[in-house]
Amino acid sequence: MPPDVLACLRCAVASERNEIARQELHNICANIEEAKRRQIPICQDTGVMVVYLTLPPEIPFSAQLSDAIAEGVARATVDVPLRPNVVDPIGRHNTGTNTGQGMPAIHVQPGDRMTVTIIPKGAGSENVSRIAMLLPSQQNEIIRFVAETMLLAGGKPCPPVVLGVGIGSTFDGVAALAKEALLQPIDEMDPFEQAICDAVNRLEIGPMGLGGTTTALAVKVKKADCHTASLPVAVNVQCWACRRATETIEVP
Amino acid sequence: MDLVTPLGNEVLELRAGDRVHLSGIVYTARDEAHLRMKEEGIPFDPKGAAVYHCGPVIQNQTIIAAGPTTSARMNACSKFLIDRGVKALIGKGGMGREVAEQLFDRGVYLAFTGGCAALAASRMQLKGVYFEDLGMAEAVWAIELDQLPLVVGIDSHGGDLFDRVMRRASMRFRKMRQPKAGL
Numbered sequence: 001m002p003p004d005v006l007a008c009l010r011c012a013v014a015s016e017r018n019e020i021a022r023q024e025l026h027n028i029c030a031n032i033e034e035a036k037r038r039q040i041p042i043c044q045d046t047g048v049m050v051v052y053l054t055l056p057p058e059i060p061f062s063a064q065l066s067d068a069i070a071e072g073v074a075r076a077t078v079d080v081p082l083r084p085n086v087v088d089p090i091g092r093h094n095t096g097t098n099t100g101q102g103m104p105a106i107h108v109q110p111g112d113r114m115t116v117t118i119i120p121k122g123a124g125s126e127n128v129s130r131i132a133m134l135l136p137s138q139q140n141e142i143i144r145f146v147a148e149t150m151l152l153a154g155g156k157p158c159p160p161v162v163l164g165v166g167i168g169s170t171f172d173g174v175a176a177l178a179k180e181a182l183l184q185p186i187d188e189m190d191p192f193e194q195a196i197c198d199a200v201n202r203l204e205i206g207p208m209g210l211g212g213t214t215t216a217l218a219v220k221v222k223k224a225d226c227h228t229a230s231l232p233v234a235v236n237v238q239c240w241a242c243r244r245a246t247e248t249i250e251v252p
Numbered sequence: 253m254d255l256v257t258p259l260g261n262e263v264l265e266l267r268a269g270d271r272v273h274l275s276g277i278v279y280t281a282r283d284e285a286h287l288r289m290k291e292e293g294i295p296f297d298p299k300g301a302a303v304y305h306c307g308p309v310i311q312n313q314t315i316i317a318a319g320p321t322t323s324a325r326m327n328a329c330s331k332f333l334i335d336r337g338v339k340a341l342i343g344k345g346g347m348g349r350e351v352a353e354q355l356f357d358r359g360v361y362l363a364f365t366g367g368c369a370a371l372a373a374s375r376m377q378l379k380g381v382y383f384e385d386l387g388m389a390e391a392v393w394a395i396e397l398d399q400l401p402l403v404v405g406i407d408s409h410g411g412d413l414f415d416r417v418m419r420r421a422s423m424r425f426r427k428m429r430q431p432k433a434g435l
Contacts, residue, residue, distance in 0.1 A: 024365050040317060041317065042369075044317045044367075044369045124366070154421070202424055203421040203425060208365060209346065209417055210417060211416075
């Protein structure tokens with residue numbers, strides 16, 4: 001668990017007034033401690049691996065690199081161990097290795113150094129994520145759309161959640177932005193992110209949908225420019241187990 | 253309140269939102285186990301029993317992780333358990349209206365924190381297994397709990413905390429005025 005997520009959970013324990021919600025948050029914190037002590041996964045849904053690479057000019061994104069990442073995921077599935085979650089979408093046959101066609105999802109960006117970031121993404125929260133092709137005149141609808149996403153989700157995504165919101169780009173691009181928003185540290189929000197977070201928390205869905213003021217720990221927004229006639233918005237919901245890790249790889 | 257299985261009529265006094273600690277034997281069951289029990293019978297004494305919606309990770313007869321699974325998947329197949337005397341269903345996310353009605357005057361639904369697989373395992377000891385051929389996640393495991401902290405999600409008087417929270421959330425959403433985007 002990244003330190004910023006732990007800090008937000010501790011803040012929530014301190015500020016939450018609902019007794020049931022406080023117990024849920026205490027359970028979550030105790031669970032994280034216990035998992036750390038015993039070196040076991042925080043949650044049994046160890047997710048599917050979403051990989052973000054930055055590559056310096058001297059390292060091209062090759063089939064060899066892609067294969068190496070898949071091999072790493074397959075090895076981690078045995079060593080950690082991770083629950084094998086990757087299946088054929090129609091036949092539902094489990095590959096057993098957390099790899100398969102198009103899996104793990106790999107996103108590449110140019111950079112100065114080689115870094116690898118992994119988000120293990122659970123299904124409970126992924127399944128309630130949404131996308132909207134709003135009209136340019138519907139800017140005021142953005143906050144309502146995010147709040148409505150949580151209203152429809154209720155306790156299903158294991159709140160308190162972290163919400164990644166993508167705004168702009170294209171139909172496909174905005175979903176990617178929403179997930180990239182989840183890469184950012186969550187212990188700081190700008191006024192717009194705070195306004196969305198406050199709107200979501202006013203619903204008082206609370207931890208696990210049992211009520212309370214801690215429905216979202218944070219909202220992070222990532223924007224890109226878009227067509228003059230569109231306003232794409234996507235919400236990627238993440239459960240409290242907002243796991244992510246980045247490793248910088250020194251290239252000799 | 254401290255509860256110990258097998259449960260009796262003390263559960264009928266509970267109200268949605270009450271916090272309880274549960275000790276004693278509980279039996280895990282997910283989708284496949286429910287189907288099997290319906291066909292072949294319940295392999296444990298259902299009178300006063302507690303059924304935990306959970307697919308644990310077990311290694312060398314030790315419980316490694318045992319968080320709750322989404323209870324709503326068992327909405328359509330819980331009636332026979334309650335009819336046979338099961339007094340508590342345990343899981344996450346709440347259950348449907350039909351289950352709340354089946355629990356009326358008979359039992360309760362208890363919620364455990366989603367994702368807290370390591371915490372749950374630290375309060376558990378493995379006691380036995382039925383239907384092991386269903387695989388680790390789907391088998392019925394007999395597990396002894398030591399004070400697992402739970403919340404009464406649905407009581408035996410028709411009270412449903414999940415339903416109450418979501419009704420209020422809907423009302424608050426409808427009242428939400430359209431705020432400025434402020435981009």
